[in-house]
Amino acid sequence: MPDKRLLALGAALLAACAFFLFWGLKGPTGFILELRATKLAALLLVGAAVGISTVVFQTVTGNRILTPSIMGFDSLFLLVQSLMVLTMGSLGYAMADGPAKFLLDTALMMAASLALFSLLMGRGRGDLHRMILVGVIFGLFFRSMTAFVLRLIDPSEFAVVQQVMFASFGAVDTTQLAMAAALFVPVFAAIWKLAPALDIVALGRDSAIGLGLRHDRLSTVLLLLVAALVAVSTALVGPVSFLGLLVAALAHQLMQTPRHVLLLPAAALISGLVLVIGQGVFERILGLQSTLAVIIEFFGGLLFLYLVLGGRRR
Amino acid sequence: MIAIRNLSHRIGGAPILTDVTLDLPKDGITAIIGPNGAGKSTLMGLMARLLPIQEGKVEVDGLCVTRTRTDLLAKRLAIVTQRVGVASRLRVGDLVGFGRWPHHHGRPRPEDHEAVERALEAFDLVELRDRFLDELSGGQNQRAFIAMGLAQETDWLLLDEPLNNLDMYHARALMARIHALSRAGGRSVVMVVHDINYAAAWADHVVALKDGRLADQGAPRDVLTAPKLSELFGMEIGVEEINGRPTVLHHA
Numbered sequence: 001m002p003d004k005r006l007l008a009l010g011a012a013l014l015a016a017c018a019f020f021l022f023w024g025l026k027g028p029t030g031f032i033l034e035l036r037a038t039k040l041a042a043l044l045l046v047g048a049a050v051g052i053s054t055v056v057f058q059t060v061t062g063n064r065i066l067t068p069s070i071m072g073f074d075s076l077f078l079l080v081q082s083l084m085v086l087t088m089g090s091l092g093y094a095m096a097d098g099p100a101k102f103l104l105d106t107a108l109m110m111a112a113s114l115a116l117f118s119l120l121m122g123r124g125r126g127d128l129h130r131m132i133l134v135g136v137i138f139g140l141f142f143r144s145m146t147a148f149v150l151r152l153i154d155p156s157e158f159a160v161v162q163q164v165m166f167a168s169f170g171a172v173d174t175t176q177l178a179m180a181a182a183l184f185v186p187v188f189a190a191i192w193k194l195a196p197a198l199d200i201v202a203l204g205r206d207s208a209i210g211l212g213l214r215h216d217r218l219s220t221v222l223l224l225l226v227a228a229l230v231a232v233s234t235a236l237v238g239p240v241s242f243l244g245l246l247v248a249a250l251a252h253q254l255m256q257t258p259r260h261v262l263l264l265p266a267a268a269l270i271s272g273l274v275l276v277i278g279q280g281v282f283e284r285i286l287g288l289q290s291t292l293a294v295i296i297e298f299f300g301g302l303l304f305l306y307l308v309l310g311g312r313r314r
Numbered sequence: 315m316i317a318i319r320n321l322s323h324r325i326g327g328a329p330i331l332t333d334v335t336l337d338l339p340k341d342g343i344t345a346i347i348g349p350n351g352a353g354k355s356t357l358m359g360l361m362a363r364l365l366p367i368q369e370g371k372v373e374v375d376g377l378c379v380t381r382t383r384t385d386l387l388a389k390r391l392a393i394v395t396q397r398v399g400v401a402s403r404l405r406v407g408d409l410v411g412f413g414r415w416p417h418h419h420g421r422p423r424p425e426d427h428e429a430v431e432r433a434l435e436a437f438d439l440v441e442l443r444d445r446f447l448d449e450l451s452g453g454q455n456q457r458a459f460i461a462m463g464l465a466q467e468t469d470w471l472l473l474d475e476p477l478n479n480l481d482m483y484h485a486r487a488l489m490a491r492i493h494a495l496s497r498a499g500g501r502s503v504v505m506v507v508h509d510i511n512y513a514a515a516w517a518d519h520v521v522a523l524k525d526g527r528l529a530d531q532g533a534p535r536d537v538l539t540a541p542k543l544s545e546l547f548g549m550e551i552g553v554e555e556i557n558g559r560p561t562v563l564h565h566a
Contacts, residue, residue, distance in 0.1 A: 196420030200412060206364050206395045211466070212388025212416040258404050 009269040020280040042172040043275040046233045051271030053229035054244030059202045067244040068230045072139035074239025079142045082149040082161045090157035102176045109231035117223045198260040242300020247271040321370035330356045331526045342518030343503045352523040354506045362393035388416035392466035395474045406458045407443035413465030433465035453484035473505040510562045
């Protein structure tokens, strides 16, 4: 029997989607609906990817504070983008925009994230201070490298980079969206199949091995899947630093269970809900576009401070 | 029987274990004793495949630890270590339930629930089953993790310093429970013990390690003698016989 809380979340998400699609519908209905539906699909897909990847990442690394983005992932994305502008020029960068660039972005981000994540495994696993330090230092490193590259490029080209510095759900390419979906579906399926094993991974390496799990191999597989999700969603809409943290914390708080069969769908639903409602309210009611990311960063950042300073450390 | 043959282990060039050959008898409680840094936990970790074996061989009831599939070994041998980093917010009942994973791989059957009930009862955890682990005292926590190992229903139960952080009341209660398991429950228990008197009072077999080498092994009466213990720990230790058990006077 499906969990009641999951059903409630699902119903809320459906309502939010309906609100997003049909609120203030005027003019050429078909055209607007198509536009909105694309945007909605992107929101839901990215939401699910960010929510699920963060929960899996936190389980594998054994902490509740770090997320892939806090590990400096989005700064890395910006660095890659500004390097592209530097080497290809803004014209080349704009021309390259399309499926090829999307694939290149994804591949680059996956390789980089694996290198980054591998720093977390091994002897330092579970050492929260070390992980936060690594994350902060890498974030800083990537950010200052980005700043350095931005100095080198033309002011007019700077504007091009600036566009990708905040997450934007405004202009999502349908081809890219289809490609992302094609990649997400098998990854989601693989993670879903591993969900019961994730419950055991959360017990820590020693207990997991004692219970007969091939822990080290499984962790690598899981981090690979996380890398794929994070890379694709970042390439699709740009960086959303604190969304994952916000969503994972809410999912754990709401479900209060160690079972990932419940946690993962909860995270995906909550994430979709936050994005759809947030974007909907901003676009339809406040009439301000592309500031959703700022709000999410604001609340996510506050939550991060709360978790680090006052909250539970695990 | 756990057969350990020519086992050596190094961490970063430093020898932790050197050429240990040893048979741990089935049935009863085996206590591993020795000073800090003698390699007790490493030996335990190697036996339970938590660490990769570099040199030598370990067989659990004839199954080679490195070559046997890890999920099959999990039905023969359970280990409870002291280093636990649990990422989830767990209830006691959930934790003990995870001990059944080797048997059901995510789909608990009725007999799994029964085994969990038995483990909860054996360690007096029935009333605590809905409490979160982070709300428990150290002793209750320890009991919950050992109950998880028990629920695994393996022939072998390996416990790394189960008495750590327990006061004498809880330490004795826990030892009595483990002893009962090794008798009525038919489990073979191997445990690392720091307080020698617990080994003297409850163990059937004692293994002494020093500087990564096997110093001695045998019945408590034979191993826990004043000259041997003084040599093992490098200090003057007196041993008196009280109620037919050796009692170690190490505190003054």
